[in-house]
Amino acid sequence: MSQLVFLVPLFPLIGFLITGLGRNYLSKTATGYIASGSILGAFVVSCLLFSQVYESGNGQVFTLFHFIQTDGFSIPFAFQVDQLSSLFLLIITGIGFLIHVYSTSYMHEEDSHHFARFFAYMNLFVFSMLLLVLGANYVIMFIGWEGVGLCSYLLIGYWFKNGDYNYAAKKAFIMNRIGDLGFLLAVFWMLAKLGTASYGEVFAQVATLSTFDITAITMLLFVGAMGKSAQIPLYTWLPDAMAGPTPVSALIHAATMVTAGIYMIARSNVMYTLAPFSQGFVAMIGLATAVFAATIALRQNDIKKVLAYSTVSQLGYMFLGLGVGAYTGAVFHVMTHAFFKALLFLGAGSVIHALHHEQDIRKMGGLKKQLPVTHLTFLLGCIAIAGIPPFSGFFSKDEILMAAYVHQPWMYIIAMGGALMTAFYMFRLYSLTFLGNYRGHTDPAHPIHESPLSMTFPLIVLAVLSVVGGFIGIPAVFAENAHWLEHFLAPVFQESNKLVQHAHLGHATEYMLMGISTVLVLIMILVAVKMFGKQDVDVQKEDTGIKKWMANKWYVDELYQAVIIQPLHIFSVLLKNIVEKNIIDGAVNGVGKLVHYGARQFRLIQSGQVGNYLLFMILSIVVFLLIWFNDATIIKTLNNIF
Amino acid sequence: MPIQYYIFLALALFSIGVIGVLTRRNAIIVFMCIELMLNAVNLLLVAFSKMHHAEALTTVADTTIGIDAQLFVFFIMVVAAAEVAVGLAIIVMMFRNTHSVDVHFLNRLKN
Numbered sequence: 175m176s177q178l179v180f181l182v183p184l185f186p187l188i189g190f191l192i193t194g195l196g197r198n199y200l201s202k203t204a205t206g207y208i209a210s211g212s213i214l215g216a217f218v219v220s221c222l223l224f225s226q227v228y229e230s231g232n233g234q235v236f237t238l239f240h241f242i243q244t245d246g247f248s249i250p251f252a253f254q255v256d257q258l259s260s261l262f263l264l265i266i267t268g269i270g271f272l273i274h275v276y277s278t279s280y281m282h283e284e285d286s287h288h289f290a291r292f293f294a295y296m297n298l299f300v301f302s303m304l305l306l307v308l309g310a311n312y313v314i315m316f317i318g319w320e321g322v323g324l325c326s327y328l329l330i331g332y333w334f335k336n337g338d339y340n341y342a343a344k345k346a347f348i349m350n351r352i353g354d355l356g357f358l359l360a361v362f363w364m365l366a367k368l369g370t371a372s373y374g375e376v377f378a379q380v381a382t383l384s385t386f387d388i389t390a391i392t393m394l395l396f397v398g399a400m401g402k403s404a405q406i407p408l409y410t411w412l413p414d415a416m417a418g419p420t421p422v423s424a425l426i427h428a429a430t431m432v433t434a435g436i437y438m439i440a441r442s443n444v445m446y447t448l449a450p451f452s453q454g455f456v457a458m459i460g461l462a463t464a465v466f467a468a469t470i471a472l473r474q475n476d477i478k479k480v481l482a483y484s485t486v487s488q489l490g491y492m493f494l495g496l497g498v499g500a501y502t503g504a505v506f507h508v509m510t511h512a513f514f515k516a517l518l519f520l521g522a523g524s525v526i527h528a529l530h531h532e533q534d535i536r537k538m539g540g541l542k543k544q545l546p547v548t549h550l551t552f553l554l555g556c557i558a559i560a561g562i563p564p565f566s567g568f569f570s571k572d573e574i575l576m577a578a579y580v581h582q583p584w585m586y587i588i589a590m591g592g593a594l595m596t597a598f599y600m601f602r603l604y605s606l607t608f609l610g611n612y613r614g615h616t617d618p619a620h621p622i623h624e625s626p627l628s629m630t631f632p633l634i635v636l637a638v639l640s641v642v643g644g645f646i647g648i649p650a651v652f653a654e655n656a657h658w659l660e661h662f663l664a665p666v667f668q669e670s671n672k673l674v675q676h677a678h679l680g681h682a683t684e685y686m687l688m689g690i691s692t693v694l695v696l697i698m699i700l701v702a703v704k705m706f707g708k709q710d711v712d713v714q715k716e717d718t719g720i721k722k723w724m725a726n727k728w729y730v731d732e733l734y735q736a737v738i739i740q741p742l743h744i745f746s747v748l749l750k751n752i753v754e755k756n757i758i759d760g761a762v763n764g765v766g767k768l769v770h771y772g773a774r775q776f777r778l779i780q781s782g783q784v785g786n787y788l789l790f791m792i793l794s795i796v797v798f799l800l801i802w803f804n805d806a807t808i809i810k811t812l813n814n815i816f
Numbered sequence: 817m818p819i820q821y822y823i824f825l826a827l828a829l830f831s832i833g834v835i836g837v838l839t840r841r842n843a844i845i846v847f848m849c850i851e852l853m854l855n856a857v858n859l860l861l862v863a864f865s866k867m868h869h870a871e872a873l874t875t876v877a878d879t880t881i882g883i884d885a886q887l888f889v890f891f892i893m894v895v896a897a898a899e900v901a902v903g904l905a906i907i908v909m910m911f912r913n914t915h916s917v918d919v920h921f922l923n924r925l926k927n
Contacts, residue, residue, distance in 0.1 A: 783920065784919050784922065785837075785838055785839075785841075785919070785920075788837055788838055789838055792834060792838070815819075815820065815823060
């Protein structure tokens with residue numbers, strides 16, 4: 175059965191080829207079925223693989239063929255199926271399938287060949303992500319890593335007639351490329367020092383490397399993760415990635431792409447455990463991103479932007495978890511976050527769909543009655559992300575926060591602040607969208623109506639998962655040995671856990687921290703609902719002071735514009751005007767001019783005067799003789815004669 | 817007579833020929849100077865031939881080594897005479913066309 179692992183990425187690849195090549199011939203229904211069916215097929219195979227890994231309890235590596243073979247090293251095209259990758263397979267294909275089903279309705283207004291193009295890209299996206307997760311070495315991972323970058327570019331710029339969207343797509347691609355460079359350098363470094371990129375061999379030999387090498391490799395890998403998983407300073411592409419259709423946002427933010435960085439570090443956990451500096455750096459960046467993005471999310475008015483910054487913030491928590499050694503917690507949070515963030519994005523998509531592409535929450539409100547299913551599922555998603563027990567977000571976030579507390583209590587306090595902001599902005603979003611009065615303008619011809627079943631069905635499934643998903647990781651304080659996920663993932667992280675002994679909190683402390691956080695989160699929710707859920711909430715008020723800074727994203731885009739883009743632009747204009755025009759063009763044109771000028775001058779030699787020709791002839795003969803017989807020979811000859 | 821005298825004479829004749837060709841404008845004189853150079857070379861040829869023959873006679877009596885160039889000179893003279901006929905014909909044609917034997921008038925061959 176495990177030999178069928180190649181089917182998992184093959185299904186989406188076939189789906190991509192059929193929908194991509196047949197985009198002018200397939201009907202929308204056929205496209206929808208093929209694209210969703212291919213992901214469903216991958217999901218079924220993933221389930222089988224998962225159950226097998228679960229039963230056997232160990233991972234396997236399947237080599238398909240040799241990808242690169244040289245004297246120095248060989249890189250097989252191999253897939254690794256173990257606890258970590260099979261879990262990610264389930265998340266990617268499962269949520270990917272729901273998003274595909276949802277998209278068949280959401281994208282229905284598109285022309286059929288654009289519709290097929292969308293699904294082709296989506297399938298390719300899932301294929302790349304599966305390749306990334308399944309690869310048994312860093313090179314295969316890098317292929318998938320680049321693939322998701324490419325697909326995100328294609329999907330963010332899906333509505334390519336809009337210049338801003340193209341700009342957003344380019345921004346995402348370039349930011350990712352910056353990160354990819356780090357990743358690539360890390361792989362080269364690894365190949366140079368260890369001669370292999372396969373996980374098993376690298377992790378077995380990594381302890382022989384010097385601290386500097388390990389730190390450098392892990393830092394460079396983390397640069398890749400910064401780009402892909404949108405961490406400070408490379409996070410700005412992700413909010414702009416909202417330019418794509420909403421299901422794309424759900425796919426990028428929930429199931430694929432942004433979790434790639436988390437997966438990569440969780441996969442390389444042995445290396446990070448051996449490089450405490452890098453791990454500390456990961457934790458700091460994660461913590462900073464978590465809080466920073468949360469402050470921005472507080473004042474955003476675009477329904478998708480709020481969710482985008484929320485994603486950046488939640489990814490920050492995951493990196494915090496990785497940085498403090500809570501690998502299981504980070505993977506757990508990836509999973510629960512995939513559930514509720516996909517739910518929230520798809521719910522937002524449902525709202526946007528109902529309001530005919532209105533995304534500004536200041537023009538929403540009171541949608542509770544018109545969109546009952548969307549409202550209920552969205553509310554569940556908000557509760558889950560805010561972290562109210564017993565919803566899924568509580569368990570995963572709590573695990574990371576507890577690990578942070580054990581590591582450094584001040585980290586816990588800052589992270590807690592971010593979590594409170596999360597609760598606040600999510601319920602601000604919820605209140606402005608669903609509570610109060612409707613503030614948009616109503617069009618009698620197009621009444622606001624609930625979305626069709628193909629859109630609400632994924633919402634319901636995801637809502638159920640968001641509610642109960644946390645029960646696979648019940649902390650030890652509630653029940654001994656009830657943390658199913660930790661036991662399941664234990665083989666992947668056992669090496670790291672051997673190296674570092676994690677302290678455990680006393681039960682009383684843990685109960686107290688949980689109690690405090692829950693109470694504070696509840697207070698924040700009540701405040702947010704009270705402030706923004708009233709009937710006549712004033713949304714037009716101009717932000718002032720620090721709020722204005724938050725609403726303008728702390729002017730980070732402007733800062734990058736001024737510090738990096740503007741100087742580069744000036745530099746390139748300089749190059750264009752001076753180096754290009756004068757030096758390069760000058761050299762090319764100069765050759766032509768020189769030949770032309772030389773020819774004009776040489777022309778004068780041909781005067782038509784016979785005497786001149788003769789003179790040149792004789793002079794040439796004399797010169798020729800002088801060159802041919804050097805002075806000594808001539809003098810010797812003359813001496814011989816006279 | 818030593819060979820050097822012949823070389824000096826040939827060099828002098830040749831140089832006079834070269835300078836005449838380069839400086840004079842009258843086509844006939846230029847032509848004569850060319851003949852002068854030709855004869856300078858001829859003279860040198862005969863002189864060297866004689867020298868070789870004389871050297872060969874000192875070892876072997878009654879030898880014919882070195883005399884072939886002296887015969888060859890006659891052929892050169894014959895060819896030169898033919899060439900003079902052609903050259904003078906050209907000069908005659910030139911005079912008919914331009915009423916002058918000045919070679920500087922002939923700088924418009926391209927037209």
